[in-house]
Amino acid sequence: MGLTLTIVALVAVLAVAWRFLGSYMAAVYEGRSRFLRFVERPIYAAIGVDPEVEQSWQRYAASLIVFTGVVLLIGYVLLRLQGSLPLNPQHLPGVTPALSWNTIVSFVTNTNWQAYAGESTMSYMSQMGTLVLQNFLSASVGIAVAVALIRGFSRKGSKTIGNFWVDLVRGCLYILLPIAFVAGIIFIAQGAIQTLSGPATVTDTLNGVKQVIARGPVASQEVIKQFGTNGGGFFNANSAHPFENPTGLTNFLSIALLLAIPVALTYTFGKMVGSIRQGATILAAMVIIFGSWLSIATVAEHQANPAVAAAGLTAQPTGNMVGKEVRFGDTSSALFGVASTQTSTGSANSAYDSFTPMGGFALLTGMMIGEVTPGGVGSGLYTVLLFAIITVFLGGLMIGRTPEYLGKKIQAREVKLAALGVLVMPVVVLIITGIAAAIHAGRAGPLNSGPHGFSEILYAFTSAGNNNGSAFGGLSANTAFYNVMTSVAMLLGRFGIMVPVLALAGALAAKEVVAESLGTFRTDKPIFIGLLIGVILIVGALTFFPAVSLGPVIEALSHGKFF
Amino acid sequence: MRTHLFVNIRRAVAVTVVFIVICSFGYTLALTGIGQAFFSSQANGSLSANGSTLIGQNWALTRCPGHPLGSCVFQGRPDALGPYAPNAKNGVSGGDNPLVANGVSGGSGATNLGPRSKVLVANTRKLIAYWHARGVNPTTDLVTTSGSGLDPDITPADATAQIPMVSKATGISPTVLSKLIAKETHSAQFGFLGSSYIDVLQLNEALAKIK
Structure with a gap:
């Protein structure tokens, strides 16, 4: 009952976000919403950017890469x-080199893999000045790249795809800051606490x-962590x-916040390409996959925990409560888990490592299908559009015609770029997982024995490669090996996709629009939804089935077996 | 090309500085100001004389003259109990220590034991035996650890299961304890968000009043 009402309420909130946040974001990135001009203007002056001057995709990508490096x-x-x-009220020392590197890479790539224990590693200065800052900036960068790709579709014969600096600034000021x-x-x-006083010491007389x-300034970090799908x-x-x-x-609210932008961006997409239906089609595919995974996870987590049952407590009417909080319960935790893994957020209100085997399966595979249902802020939309291009390509092969998407001819260059963007993640995840399983430093990581130990390793690199950041937390992640290898996966999983996406945006923007004809494969019909879902699931299953x-x-x- | 690189580096540094001012400090300090001004209790951790209602405590070592430790109070999740006690060796506990929760060094956290873990089977057996020794037929929450290691809550069923133990050690009749549990139960927010729960600290404060 509670779960049903929660889902109904969530759908209602997200429907509002889809319609209104979606059209607002379109207005922001098309430059129609300008009520914060008085803040923007001095910022552009300070960074030396003329907001009216746009960039080619190469310039856009170069700005993004240099910005990331800095x-x-x-x-x-x-x-x-x-x-x-x-x-730094706790007088914490500087963070070690490997952990600093891993942490900053993970926040800059919108992954937020937590190799650190916040309360005993990070000062308030680090939490505010570095982690919160990157929560805003990495989210804004993600949306910027998605919007650049949308412009590729919406423009005709254009040499430019927008201005990176303007998109970055506007995303933070107009969207992320006010709602957070x-x-x-x-x-x-x-x-949720919000204080700069140090830890509190209490003695209970009872x-x-x-x-x-x-303690610390927690609430401020908490909301942007969810809203920016950081985690x-x-x-x-x-x-x-x-x-x-x-x-x-x-x-x-956490669940609603982390889904809001990725869901609403499908409306933004539809609005900017001139057909809301095109955005709704993409959203429908996302919702169907998300809903299926949600059912697996909620049913699985409502089952008894096998180990607790084996110890003698067979009746577990409240479901698998190992690693879950009483105030949330089993199904709310499963809903949170699915939302967090399928949006590349990676926050956790329960211990995913202690989920039932099928519950853990749902979380792990939810990431493996590429973080597109609805995926992270920006990254979800641009990745699903890569899948959409592959879908129209396959559709074109079936009917023997040059495929089109939104009036743009999809030719060899576009298909190559889309395939590259889709295949980077599985290649990175599988190769690094293989390395970790083969060498001692990798095998030293897991807490649990047996297949669950392998799941911990696989989960770690799947999470890093997809810029998710959640974990099967038993893995000892703060080692030189895992700090370095996860940072490699995070960087490739982020920029190995972003750069092809920007190249694609440039190629598409330069094209003219071809008129729709009888032979055009319609991308706003249920058949396209079905094909798109098929492509996403088949790519995921073909690449990850053996590992899973x-x-x-x-x-x-x-x-009946325990390890 | 080189000049572009330098221009971009200068822009990147400038934009970072601008957003450190706006997002890191402006945003965080503004929320801190609002929190301290309007929601001072919540913003500082919902602290009362006996601790925070949001942070679980270890009730298992409460002294109960003439009765086993921890039997004259309602206990919370076993995050610091038996196999999960932070310093089970020397027998003295710092409580449900927020900096060594579920044995996680330096932080809050879960045990992360998998669903087919032999260790989890063994630990759960110990917890079931612990409760049976106190005349309690344990519910799921009483033998499973939480996600934070600091779960401050139990369900009404978890509290009800402990009535025989508490009644025996305090001499308070089961009916009175049932009423107390009903009074301290918070229903799920708006009737459907999350689960109904009892804050163990509040329940034990109420229990102390009628002892």
Whole structure:
């Protein structure tokens, strides 16, 4: 009952976001919404950008790459110097080199893989000055690239795809900041903490317990972590921690926030290419896949935990509660998990490592299908559009005609770029997982034995390669091997896709529009939804089936066996 | 090409500085100001004299003269109990320590034991035995650890299961305890968000009043 009503409420909230946030974002990136001009103008003056001058895709990509290099460097230095900077009430020392590198890469790539334990590693300065900053910037970069690709479709014979700096600034100012600010106030009112005072020490006279309670500016980081599909928590326990996610309402809002932009961007896409139906078609494919995975996960998590049952407690009417919080319960945790893994957020309100085999399967494979249902902010849309191009290509092969998408001829160059963008992630994930499983430093990581141990490794690199950031948390991730290898996967998984996407945007923008004819394969009909779903699932299944078989599938089939 | 590189580097540095000012400091400090001004209790951690209602505590070591430790209070999730105690060796506990929750060094966190883990089977057996020794027929939450290691809540069923133990150690009748549990139960928000729950600290504060 609770789950049904939660889903109904979620659909209602997201429908509003789709319609209104979606059209607002189109207005922002088309430059029609300009009420913050008075803030924008001095910023452009400070960074030396003329907002009216647009860039070719090469210039756009070069700006993005240089920007990334610079923020990586600045962030790395700030984390290393943490011990000498202010806002450090716990007097934490500088973060170690490998962990600093891993952390800054993970935040810049919108992954937010948590190799660190926030409360005992990161000062308030690092949390605010580095992690929160990158939560905003990496999300804005993601949306910028998606919008650049949309412009590729919506423009005719154009040499330019927008201005990277303008898109970056506008995304932060118009979209991320105002909504995060309002949501932050609700989170604080619900009990998420927001203070610069250090840890609190309390003594309970009832039981003599003395506690040191870590605190900090949590709510502000919490909301942008969800809204920007970042996922890196202030605390090690992430959204399971009562100070990050205190109530059923904050839990619901977290899920709504992390889905809002990826869902709404399909409306933005439709609006900007001149047909809302085109966006709705993409959204329909996303919703169908998301819904299927959600059913698997909620049913799975409502089952008894096999190990707890084997210990003698067979009746578990509240489902698998290992690693879950009472205030959320089994199905809300499963919903959170599916939403977080399929949006590349990677936040967690429960321990995904302790999910039932099929529950863990749903989370892991939800990432493997490429983070497109609906995927991360921006990255979800641009990746699903790569799949859409491959879909029309396959459709074209079937009917023996040059494929078109939104009036643009899809030729060899576009198909190559789309295929490259789609294949980068599985190649990176599988090769690095193979390396990790083959060498000692990799095999030293898992906490659990048997197939679940392999799942922990596979999950880690799937999460990094897809810029998700969630984890089967038992893995000891803060080692030189995992810090370096996950950072490689994160960088390739981010920029190995972004650069082909921008090249594609440039190629498409330069094309003229061909008139629709009787032979045109319609991309706003149910048949396209079906084909697109088929392509996404077939690519995912063909690449990952063997690996998944060795992990969650074996585990699910090992009735009565414990490792 | 080179000049473009330098222009881009200068722009990247400038834009980073601008957003450190706006997003890192402006945004965080503005929310901190609003939180401290209007929601001061919540913003500082919902602290009362006996701790935070949002952070679980270890009730298992409460002294109960004439009765086993922890039997005269309602207990929470076993995040710091038995096999999961942060310092089970020397027998003294710092409570449900937020910096060593579920044995995670330096932070909050879960045990992360998988669904087919032998360790999880063994640990759960110990917890079931712990409850049976106290005359309690445990529910799921009483033998499973939470996601944060700091779960402050239990369900009404978890509290009800503990009535025989608490009643025996305190001499308070089961009917009175049932009423107390009903009174302390928070229903799911708006009736459907999350689960109904009882804050263990609030329940034990209410229990202390009628002892």
